[in-house]
Amino acid sequence: MKVKDTMTKSLLCLAVFILFLFASLFYTGTIDYRSSFSLFDSPLIKAKPCFTEQDPLKVYVYNLEMKYNVGFLKGSHYNAPPVTIETLPKWPKYTGLRKQHSVEYWMLASLLYASDDENGRTREAVRVLDPESAHVFFVPFFSSLSYNTYYRHGNDSEVKFDDQLQVIFLSYMFSLLNLRS
8 A cells, every 4th residue: 555655646746747847848938037036126227327527439330220139129020220219128127038138238228328418428438420430330239139039949940040130130241341441
């Protein structure tokens, strides 16, 4: 009798484990492994822009379609004209593993804002529209977020889409470089 009870309990545990294993394999890629703990909330809501008394760093930002940058936050394959401060989506509150890619977003968001505040102070880095006057260039292609968006599912069509997206982007950038030389 004891052996039978032990076997029944063991088989029940094994069945629950196998059920959990199949369920987790089925839902991988659709579950957002984000933290909902307030300890990990970003203090960026309270962030203030940096201002300088010296000449700011002049940054030329390439106008890329949203499919190369913030479109990843709206879902895969999202596309729209280049992002502006009016069309910039808010950074999602619960981003889970995507937090590691937020630097790209915040750099772009900072450069999209006006260069002066209401008191006339100048930011440390400002966007310029003339590439000849720029000190540096910023290409807002969120490659790491692209990789994370399309490769995490392991779906061959999504992996191919990411590869194609990066090839199209590189072709576009090389064509711009060839035009300048």
